[in-house]
Amino acid sequence: MSNGAMPKPEGSDRADAPRHVAIIMDGNGRWAAARGLPRAEGHRRGVEALRKVVRASHELGISYLTIFSFSSENWSRPASEIGDLFGLLRRFIRNDLATLHADGVRVRVIGEREGLESDICALLTEAEDLTRNNTRLTLVVAFNYGSRQEIANAAQRLAREVADGKRDPATITPDVLGAHLDTSDIPDPDLIIRTSGEQRLSNFLMWQAAYSELVFVPIHWPDFDKAALEGAIAEYATRERRFGGLVAKNVAKTGS
Numbered sequence: 001m002s003n004g005a006m007p008k009p010e011g012s013d014r015a016d017a018p019r020h021v022a023i024i025m026d027g028n029g030r031w032a033a034a035r036g037l038p039r040a041e042g043h044r045r046g047v048e049a050l051r052k053v054v055r056a057s058h059e060l061g062i063s064y065l066t067i068f069s070f071s072s073e074n075w076s077r078p079a080s081e082i083g084d085l086f087g088l089l090r091r092f093i094r095n096d097l098a099t100l101h102a103d104g105v106r107v108r109v110i111g112e113r114e115g116l117e118s119d120i121c122a123l124l125t126e127a128e129d130l131t132r133n134n135t136r137l138t139l140v141v142a143f144n145y146g147s148r149q150e151i152a153n154a155a156q157r158l159a160r161e162v163a164d165g166k167r168d169p170a171t172i173t174p175d176v177l178g179a180h181l182d183t184s185d186i187p188d189p190d191l192i193i194r195t196s197g198e199q200r201l202s203n204f205l206m207w208q209a210a211y212s213e214l215v216f217v218p219i220h221w222p223d224f225d226k227a228a229l230e231g232a233i234a235e236y237a238t239r240e241r242r243f244g245g246l247v248a249k250n251v252a253k254t255g256s
Protein backbone atom coordinates (compact mmCIF):
# COMPACT_ATOMS: atom_id res chain seq x y z
CA MET A 1 0.00 0.00 0.00
CA SER A 2 1.14 3.55 -0.68
CA ASN A 3 2.77 5.14 2.34
CA GLY A 4 2.00 8.59 0.96
CA ALA A 5 5.61 9.82 1.19
CA MET A 6 5.10 12.29 -1.65
CA PRO A 7 2.78 15.17 -0.68
CA LYS A 8 -0.11 15.70 -3.06
CA PRO A 9 0.73 18.92 -4.88
CA GLU A 10 -1.73 21.61 -5.72
CA GLY A 11 -3.38 21.14 -9.09
CA SER A 12 -3.22 17.36 -8.99
CA ASP A 13 -6.22 15.27 -10.02
CA ARG A 14 -7.18 17.92 -12.53
CA ALA A 15 -10.45 17.11 -14.22
CA ASP A 16 -8.89 17.48 -17.69
CA ALA A 17 -5.95 15.18 -17.01
CA PRO A 18 -6.02 12.03 -19.11
CA ARG A 19 -6.36 8.98 -16.90
CA HIS A 20 -3.85 6.95 -18.89
CA VAL A 21 -0.89 8.37 -20.83
CA ALA A 22 1.33 6.06 -22.86
CA ILE A 23 4.67 7.21 -24.25
CA ILE A 24 6.91 6.04 -27.07
CA MET A 25 10.20 7.42 -25.77
CA ASP A 26 11.90 7.98 -29.12
CA GLY A 27 15.01 9.89 -30.16
CA ASN A 28 17.65 8.91 -27.59
CA GLY A 29 20.09 7.97 -30.36
CA ARG A 30 19.55 11.18 -32.32
CA TRP A 31 19.84 13.26 -29.15
CA ALA A 32 23.24 11.67 -28.51
CA ALA A 33 24.41 11.90 -32.14
CA ALA A 34 23.59 15.62 -32.23
CA ARG A 35 26.01 16.09 -29.33
CA GLY A 36 28.74 13.74 -30.57
CA LEU A 37 27.97 11.33 -27.73
CA PRO A 38 27.56 7.55 -27.81
CA ARG A 39 24.00 6.23 -28.16
CA ALA A 40 24.29 4.73 -24.68
CA GLU A 41 24.53 8.25 -23.25
CA GLY A 42 21.25 9.12 -25.00
CA HIS A 43 19.58 6.14 -23.34
CA ARG A 44 21.09 7.05 -19.97
CA ARG A 45 19.72 10.59 -20.27
CA GLY A 46 16.45 8.97 -21.35
CA VAL A 47 16.19 7.32 -17.93
CA GLU A 48 16.68 10.73 -16.29
CA ALA A 49 13.81 12.10 -18.39
CA LEU A 50 11.72 9.11 -17.36
CA ARG A 51 12.25 9.87 -13.67
CA LYS A 52 11.04 13.44 -14.21
CA VAL A 53 8.01 12.30 -16.16
CA VAL A 54 6.97 9.71 -13.56
CA ARG A 55 7.04 12.43 -10.90
CA ALA A 56 5.21 14.90 -13.16
CA SER A 57 2.56 12.29 -13.94
CA HIS A 58 1.34 11.99 -10.40
CA GLU A 59 1.61 15.75 -9.93
CA LEU A 60 -0.68 16.17 -12.94
CA GLY A 61 -3.25 13.66 -11.73
CA ILE A 62 -2.47 10.91 -14.26
CA SER A 63 -3.37 7.45 -12.92
CA TYR A 64 -1.58 5.22 -15.47
CA LEU A 65 1.68 5.92 -17.30
CA THR A 66 2.84 3.33 -19.82
CA ILE A 67 6.35 3.54 -21.27
CA PHE A 68 7.72 1.64 -24.26
CA SER A 69 11.13 0.72 -22.90
CA PHE A 70 12.14 -2.25 -25.08
CA SER A 71 10.19 -3.50 -28.08
CA SER A 72 10.23 -7.01 -29.46
CA GLU A 73 11.78 -5.44 -32.59
CA ASN A 74 14.66 -3.88 -30.59
CA TRP A 75 16.40 -7.31 -30.64
CA SER A 76 17.58 -6.37 -34.13
CA ARG A 77 19.91 -3.72 -32.65
CA PRO A 78 23.61 -4.45 -32.05
CA ALA A 79 24.24 -6.71 -29.02
CA SER A 80 26.18 -3.93 -27.30
CA GLU A 81 23.17 -1.57 -27.43
CA ILE A 82 20.83 -4.31 -26.22
CA GLY A 83 23.26 -4.86 -23.33
CA ASP A 84 23.18 -1.11 -22.56
CA LEU A 85 19.37 -1.03 -22.51
CA PHE A 86 19.16 -4.12 -20.28
CA GLY A 87 21.81 -2.64 -18.00
CA LEU A 88 19.77 0.56 -17.67
CA LEU A 89 16.65 -1.41 -16.79
CA ARG A 90 18.59 -3.34 -14.14
CA ARG A 91 19.97 -0.13 -12.68
CA PHE A 92 16.62 1.65 -12.88
CA ILE A 93 14.92 -1.07 -10.83
CA ARG A 94 17.80 -1.48 -8.36
CA ASN A 95 18.23 2.28 -7.80
CA ASP A 96 14.70 3.60 -8.16
CA LEU A 97 12.41 0.87 -6.88
CA ALA A 98 12.51 2.03 -3.25
CA THR A 99 11.70 5.61 -4.26
CA LEU A 100 8.91 4.51 -6.60
CA HIS A 101 7.45 2.44 -3.79
CA ALA A 102 7.76 5.31 -1.28
CA ASP A 103 5.98 7.57 -3.77
CA GLY A 104 3.06 5.17 -4.05
CA VAL A 105 3.85 3.98 -7.58
CA ARG A 106 2.61 0.54 -8.58
CA VAL A 107 4.85 -1.07 -11.22
CA ARG A 108 3.30 -3.38 -13.83
CA VAL A 109 5.31 -5.00 -16.60
CA ILE A 110 3.83 -6.08 -19.93
CA GLY A 111 5.56 -8.05 -22.69
CA GLU A 112 7.21 -11.42 -23.08
CA ARG A 113 9.25 -12.74 -20.16
CA GLU A 114 10.33 -15.85 -22.06
CA GLY A 115 13.85 -15.47 -23.42
CA LEU A 116 14.85 -12.78 -20.91
CA GLU A 117 17.78 -13.40 -18.59
CA SER A 118 16.69 -14.82 -15.25
CA ASP A 119 18.00 -11.89 -13.19
CA ILE A 120 15.96 -9.45 -15.30
CA CYS A 121 12.84 -11.59 -14.79
CA ALA A 122 13.53 -11.67 -11.05
CA LEU A 123 13.89 -7.86 -10.91
CA LEU A 124 10.66 -7.33 -12.86
CA THR A 125 8.81 -9.69 -10.53
CA GLU A 126 10.34 -8.03 -7.46
CA ALA A 127 9.20 -4.60 -8.69
CA GLU A 128 5.67 -5.83 -9.30
CA ASP A 129 5.43 -7.73 -6.02
CA LEU A 130 6.79 -4.92 -3.84
CA THR A 131 4.52 -2.25 -5.30
CA ARG A 132 1.40 -4.37 -5.92
CA ASN A 133 -0.84 -2.45 -3.48
CA ASN A 134 0.26 1.10 -4.31
CA THR A 135 -2.44 3.36 -5.68
CA ARG A 136 -1.04 6.79 -6.56
CA LEU A 137 0.19 5.98 -10.07
CA THR A 138 0.52 2.76 -12.05
CA LEU A 139 3.73 2.73 -14.08
CA VAL A 140 3.31 0.17 -16.85
CA VAL A 141 6.69 -0.83 -18.25
CA ALA A 142 6.37 -2.34 -21.73
CA PHE A 143 9.50 -4.46 -21.88
CA ASN A 144 10.17 -6.97 -24.66
CA TYR A 145 6.71 -5.94 -25.77
CA GLY A 146 5.05 -5.98 -29.18
CA SER A 147 1.32 -5.64 -29.87
CA ARG A 148 1.12 -8.28 -32.57
CA GLN A 149 2.72 -10.89 -30.31
CA GLU A 150 0.43 -9.86 -27.43
CA ILE A 151 -2.66 -10.29 -29.64
CA ALA A 152 -1.34 -13.60 -31.04
CA ASN A 153 -0.80 -14.86 -27.48
CA ALA A 154 -4.38 -13.93 -26.58
CA ALA A 155 -5.64 -15.72 -29.71
CA GLN A 156 -3.63 -18.82 -28.74
CA ARG A 157 -5.10 -18.88 -25.23
CA LEU A 158 -8.63 -18.52 -26.59
CA ALA A 159 -8.03 -21.19 -29.25
CA ARG A 160 -6.84 -23.56 -26.50
CA GLU A 161 -9.99 -22.92 -24.48
CA VAL A 162 -12.07 -23.73 -27.58
CA ALA A 163 -10.01 -26.86 -28.35
CA ASP A 164 -10.44 -28.03 -24.74
CA GLY A 165 -14.19 -27.64 -25.09
CA LYS A 166 -14.25 -24.86 -22.49
CA ARG A 167 -15.35 -22.07 -24.81
CA ASP A 168 -17.87 -21.57 -27.59
CA PRO A 169 -16.14 -19.57 -30.40
CA ALA A 170 -19.23 -17.33 -30.56
CA THR A 171 -18.34 -15.97 -27.10
CA ILE A 172 -15.09 -14.44 -28.39
CA THR A 173 -16.01 -10.76 -28.39
CA PRO A 174 -13.68 -7.72 -28.34
CA ASP A 175 -14.17 -7.55 -24.56
CA VAL A 176 -13.20 -11.21 -24.16
CA LEU A 177 -10.13 -10.81 -26.36
CA GLY A 178 -9.18 -7.64 -24.45
CA ALA A 179 -9.43 -9.60 -21.20
CA HIS A 180 -6.79 -12.02 -22.54
CA LEU A 181 -4.23 -9.30 -23.32
CA ASP A 182 -1.33 -8.34 -21.01
CA THR A 183 -3.25 -5.14 -20.25
CA SER A 184 -6.46 -6.85 -19.07
CA ASP A 185 -6.40 -4.91 -15.77
CA ILE A 186 -5.35 -1.57 -17.30
CA PRO A 187 -7.71 0.94 -18.98
CA ASP A 188 -7.00 1.83 -22.60
CA PRO A 189 -4.67 4.83 -23.03
CA ASP A 190 -6.44 8.16 -23.45
CA LEU A 191 -3.33 9.82 -24.83
CA ILE A 192 -0.35 8.32 -26.64
CA ILE A 193 2.68 10.57 -26.98
CA ARG A 194 5.61 9.87 -29.30
CA THR A 195 8.67 12.04 -29.09
CA SER A 196 11.29 12.85 -31.75
CA GLY A 197 8.83 13.78 -34.51
CA GLU A 198 8.16 10.26 -35.79
CA GLN A 199 4.46 9.63 -36.42
CA ARG A 200 3.66 5.94 -36.03
CA LEU A 201 2.73 3.40 -33.37
CA SER A 202 5.53 0.90 -34.08
CA ASN A 203 3.64 -2.11 -32.71
CA PHE A 204 2.80 -0.35 -29.41
CA LEU A 205 -0.63 -0.90 -27.80
CA MET A 206 -2.30 -1.24 -31.20
CA TRP A 207 -5.44 -2.93 -29.85
CA GLN A 208 -5.68 -0.59 -26.87
CA ALA A 209 -5.11 2.53 -29.03
CA ALA A 210 -8.41 2.19 -30.92
CA TYR A 211 -9.70 5.48 -29.48
CA SER A 212 -6.54 7.02 -28.07
CA GLU A 213 -5.60 10.57 -28.98
CA LEU A 214 -2.14 10.67 -30.57
CA VAL A 215 0.22 13.56 -29.94
CA PHE A 216 3.57 13.72 -31.72
CA VAL A 217 6.18 15.94 -30.11
CA PRO A 218 9.20 17.14 -32.13
CA ILE A 219 11.73 16.98 -29.28
CA HIS A 220 13.90 13.97 -28.50
CA TRP A 221 13.08 11.91 -25.42
CA PRO A 222 16.03 13.03 -23.22
CA ASP A 223 14.72 16.63 -23.50
CA PHE A 224 11.15 15.68 -22.54
CA ASP A 225 10.08 17.07 -19.17
CA LYS A 226 7.07 18.18 -17.18
CA ALA A 227 6.47 21.23 -19.40
CA ALA A 228 6.50 19.03 -22.50
CA LEU A 229 4.06 16.64 -20.84
CA GLU A 230 1.80 19.56 -19.96
CA GLY A 231 2.02 20.75 -23.57
CA ALA A 232 0.93 17.33 -24.85
CA ILE A 233 -1.93 17.27 -22.35
CA ALA A 234 -3.00 20.76 -23.44
CA GLU A 235 -3.13 19.49 -27.04
CA TYR A 236 -5.11 16.45 -25.87
CA ALA A 237 -7.58 18.75 -24.07
CA THR A 238 -8.42 20.46 -27.39
CA ARG A 239 -9.51 17.17 -28.96
CA GLU A 240 -13.15 16.05 -29.06
CA ARG A 241 -13.39 12.36 -28.21
CA ARG A 242 -16.55 10.94 -29.71
CA PHE A 243 -15.67 7.21 -29.70
CA GLY A 244 -17.54 6.76 -32.98
CA GLY A 245 -20.65 8.55 -31.70
CA LEU A 246 -21.83 12.13 -32.03
CA VAL A 247 -21.29 13.36 -28.49
CA ALA A 248 -17.87 14.51 -27.28
CA LYS A 249 -17.36 12.30 -24.23
CA ASN A 250 -14.35 14.15 -22.80
CA VAL A 251 -16.15 17.51 -22.87
CA ALA A 252 -19.25 16.00 -21.23
CA LYS A 253 -17.08 14.29 -18.58
CA THR A 254 -15.30 17.41 -17.41
CA GLY A 255 -18.33 19.65 -17.82
CA SER A 256 -16.24 22.22 -19.67
Ligand code: FPP
Nearest residue numbers: 025026027028029030046047069088089092
Ligand atom coordinates in the same frame (compact mmCIF):
# COMPACT_ATOMS: atom_id res chain seq x y z
C1 FPP B 1 14.20 5.01 -28.63
O1 FPP B 1 15.30 5.80 -28.96
C2 FPP B 1 14.29 4.52 -27.29
C3 FPP B 1 14.48 3.19 -26.96
C4 FPP B 1 14.63 2.13 -27.95
C5 FPP B 1 14.54 2.73 -25.59
C6 FPP B 1 13.95 3.64 -24.56
C7 FPP B 1 14.70 3.41 -23.34
C8 FPP B 1 14.96 4.31 -22.37
C9 FPP B 1 14.42 5.68 -22.31
C10 FPP B 1 15.86 3.96 -21.25
C11 FPP B 1 15.62 2.64 -20.64
C12 FPP B 1 14.30 2.51 -19.95
C13 FPP B 1 14.16 2.00 -18.70
C14 FPP B 1 12.80 1.73 -18.16
C15 FPP B 1 15.30 1.72 -17.86
P1 FPP B 1 16.17 5.35 -30.19
O2 FPP B 1 17.36 4.64 -29.68
O3 FPP B 1 15.34 4.57 -31.16
O4 FPP B 1 16.54 6.74 -30.78
P2 FPP B 1 16.82 7.07 -32.32
O5 FPP B 1 15.54 6.76 -33.07
O6 FPP B 1 17.12 8.53 -32.27
O7 FPP B 1 17.98 6.23 -32.75
